Amino acid sequence: xxxxxxLKNRIGSVKNTRKITKAMQMVAAAKLRRAQEAAEAARxxxxxxxxxxxxxxxxxxxxxxxxxxxxxxxxxxxxLLVVMTAERGLCGGFNSSIVRLARAHAAKLxxxxxxxxxxxxGKKGREQLRRDLGQHFIGHVDLSEVKRMGYPxxxxxxxxxxxxxxxxxxxVATIFFARFQSVxxxxxxxxxxxxAVFEGxxxxxxxxxxxxxxxxxxxxxxxxGVATQIFTALLENGASEQGARMSAMDNATRNAGDMINRxxxxxxxxxxxAITKELIEIISxxxxx
Amino acid sequence: xxxxxxxxxxSPERRLASFAATEVQVPxxxxxxxxxxxxAPTITTLRxxxxxxxxxxxxxxxxxxxxxxxxxxxxxxxxxxKAVAVEELTGTVxxxxxxxxxxxxxxxxxxxxxxxxxxxxxxxxLRASAGH
Numbered sequence: 113x114x115x116x117x118x119l120k121n122r123i124g125s126v127k128n129t130r131k132i133t134k135a136m137q138m139v140a141a142a143k144l145r146r147a148q149e150a151a152e153a154a155r156x157x158x159x160x161x162x163x164x165x166x167x168x169x170x171x172x173x174x175x176x177x178x179x180x181x182x183x184x185x186x187x188x189x190x191x192l193l194v195v196m197t198a199e200r201g202l203c204g205g206f207n208s209s210i211v212r213l214a215r216a217h218a219a220k221l222x223x224x225x226x227x228x229x230x231x232x233x234g235k236k237g238r239e240q241l242r243r244d245l246g247q248h249f250i251g252h253v254d255l256s257e258v259k260r261m262g263y264p265x266x267x268x269x270x271x272x273x274x275x276x277x278x279x280x281x282x283x284v285a286t287i288f289f290a291r292f293q294s295v296x297x298x299x300x301x302x303x304x305x306x307x308a309v310f311e312g313x314x315x316x317x318x319x320x321x322x323x324x325x326x327x328x329x330x331x332x333x334x335x336x337g338v339a340t341q342i343f344t345a346l347l348e349n350g351a352s353e354q355g356a357r358m359s360a361m362d363n364a365t366r367n368a369g370d371m372i373n374r375x376x377x378x379x380x381x382x383x384x385x386a387i388t389k390e391l392i393e394i395i396s397x398x399x400x401x
Numbered sequence: 402x403x404x405x406x407x408x409x410x411x412s413p414e415r416r417l418a419s420f421a422a423t424e425v426q427v428p429x430x431x432x433x434x435x436x437x438x439x440x441a442p443t444i445t446t447l448r449x450x451x452x453x454x455x456x457x458x459x460x461x462x463x464x465x466x467x468x469x470x471x472x473x474x475x476x477x478x479x480x481x482x483k484a485v486a487v488e489e490l491t492g493t494v495x496x497x498x499x500x501x502x503x504x505x506x507x508x509x510x511x512x513x514x515x516x517x518x519x520x521x522x523x524x525x526x527l528r529a530s531a532g533h
Contacts, residue, residue: 150414153414153415153416154413154414154415156409156411156416157411157412157413157414157480158413160411160471160478160480161480164444164469164471168444262414263412263413263414263482263483266413267482319442320442320443320444320471320473321441321442321443321444322443322444322445323429323430323431323434323443323444323445323446324430324431324445324446328430328446329444329445329446329469332430332446332467332469333446333469336467336468336482339413340413343413
């Protein structure tokens with residue numbers, strides 16, 4: 113049975129925790145709004161880009177001269193996994209769910225006898241993957257210095273990935289991130305970026321004249337397409353992280369509130385019990401006289 | 402009054418401009434071209450240069466680096482990797498562009514070297530034309 117003083121201290125500390133989680137929730141809410149706006153603003157570019165590339169890929173893709181970024185290297189032996197996570201924790205299952213997806217993917221590839229290489233973006237994913245997949249790491253991108261997620265960041269990552277591709281370090285690249293659905297739901301997603309895959313049939317691209325040529329335009333666009341996809345993923349990830357943190361902190365705040373209520377009841381009961389006990393002692397003392 | 406076409410300029414981060422323009426001059430890889438209403442559907446890649454759009458409030462000019470433009474009879478959308486309104490284009494911004502292009506030349510693989518050098522030259526030309 114904890115003493116009254118212990119209980120009081122305990123209530124005090126839980127109250128402090130609640131203040132902190134509440135503040136974190138509000139900060140996350142503000143950041144989430146900004147992250148969502150950024151993701152929204154980036155959408156027109158990504159959509160036009162995909163539309164044009166889909167159209168082009170449909171007409172050039174089958175030909176012999178298709179660029180390697182589209183047609184692939186003709187092998188899928190060496191797989192690059194780009195795992196994008198947050199730099200910070202305290203955001204519920206956000207990091208873990210991305211890592212779990214990546215780990216399952218890696219395990220499947222390894223079981224098929226393929227070589228797996230991992231590029232981590234964000235500290236948390238690296239820490240979680242280090243133990244069982246550490247020997248597959250080929251690089252890490254640190255985002256802790258990045259104040260605002262801008263396109264140059266994505267370009268940097270894309271350039272790194274493309275350089276490795278040009279040097280023949282891997283055949284297939286897949287990015288892992290969480291797609292933002294809503295504050296309470298972020299969906300871990302795996303998306304293959306190299307060789308590029310396009311869903312469905314594009315608009316009829318033969319309507320257009322291409323300058324310099326279809327192949328030339330495509331060769332120019334594909335690397336940009338990779339950067340755009342990475343950029344979109346980073347933005348989605350940013351919004352997801354804040355959303356996950358917001359709901360995690362909301363839960364924590366609520367739990368702290370419940371705990372305070374429970375502790376307060378316990379505190380009042382023991383206070384009452386102590387008073388009753390003292391009264392009984394005094395009365396029985398008086399009667400004994 | 403000549404007809405207009407819908408002009409959109411988007412960078413990966415945001416939409417920079419969207420208005421009805423009577424003519425738009427685009428720095429294509431193979432040379433500048435001007436798009437007006439009724440232009441044949443064309444997709445062209447861009448080289449670093451100045452893009453000019455004749456809009457309701459006069460000529461708007463933007464410095465763009467790589468990307469592409471999609472033109473058809475009623476609209477033109479320019480997707481630029483980086484775009485800056487000319488008024489905001491200062492020596493430092495250009496220097497950044499140039500430094501980046503230089504870096505690209507130094508890391509480029511042999512087969513991409515020509516392209517990277519061309520980009521660098523375009524950047525230098527852009528600088529000269531901006532008069533900084």
